[in-house]
Amino acid sequence: MTIGLGTGSTAYWTIQKIGERVKAGLDIRAVATSVASETLARELNIPIVPFPEITHIDLDIDGADEVDDHLQLTKGGGGALLREKIIATASRRMIVVIDAAKKVPVLGRFPLPVEVVPFGWELTFRRLAALELNPALREKDGQPYITDNGNYILDCHCGSIPRPEALHTTLNLIPGVVENGLFIDIADTVIIGQEDGSTAVLRRS
Numbered sequence: 001m002t003i004g005l006g007t008g009s010t011a012y013w014t015i016q017k018i019g020e021r022v023k024a025g026l027d028i029r030a031v032a033t034s035v036a037s038e039t040l041a042r043e044l045n046i047p048i049v050p051f052p053e054i055t056h057i058d059l060d061i062d063g064a065d066e067v068d069d070h071l072q073l074t075k076g077g078g079g080a081l082l083r084e085k086i087i088a089t090a091s092r093r094m095i096v097v098i099d100a101a102k103k104v105p106v107l108g109r110f111p112l113p114v115e116v117v118p119f120g121w122e123l124t125f126r127r128l129a130a131l132e133l134n135p136a137l138r139e140k141d142g143q144p145y146i147t148d149n150g151n152y153i154l155d156c157h158c159g160s161i162p163r164p165e166a167l168h169t170t171l172n173l174i175p176g177v178v179e180n181g182l183f184i185d186i187a188d189t190v191i192i193g194q195e196d197g198s199t200a201v202l203r204r205s
């Protein structure tokens, strides 16, 4: 199988486990959704397949920042939303692993990350502000946070998102927006780790 490796502190443990199984003889190849995950995979001797050789991706396993009742997701807290969405939408199946605190009836408690090109980002910022999305430029060490793709992230404190499909379309029609963190109709299965150590599984119907 060809496996998509997610990004973040939850995906970290998935990659560790896959590394253990590769060491024990599991025959898979992988594609990573961030520089950090690719570096980790290489350290664990998980074979990384170059893009020209990929004909299909069987399964993508990733975390999320929020999951709603319809299995729509907010992602990008770790800044990897663009690569994550490229890999997730190219995969036959996506499994999302979260802890119970991330399961919400309606998205919007977690700020929605929007990746934008640095050129004229202030204009893009104003477009988002005009939509009352309350954007904030993500920073690291007092400088704009730079994604693996050389872009900026505007975290939108927009509150409840009752119609994520509509917001997703609105955002991606704005010039300067590269991608947003709403993953619509992409996740097939969500595995929820509960406080008592058990898991609950949600499946797209």
Ligand SMILES: O=C(CO)[C@H](O)[C@H](O)COP(=O)(O)O
Binding pocket: 006, 007, 008, 009, 010, 011, 062, 063, 064, 065, 074, 075, 076, 077, 078, 079, 080, 081, 084
């Ligand atoms: O979208 C992501 C990175 O861009 C992550 O999947 C999301 O932020 C969850 O991360 P964590 O497992 O560390 O809570």
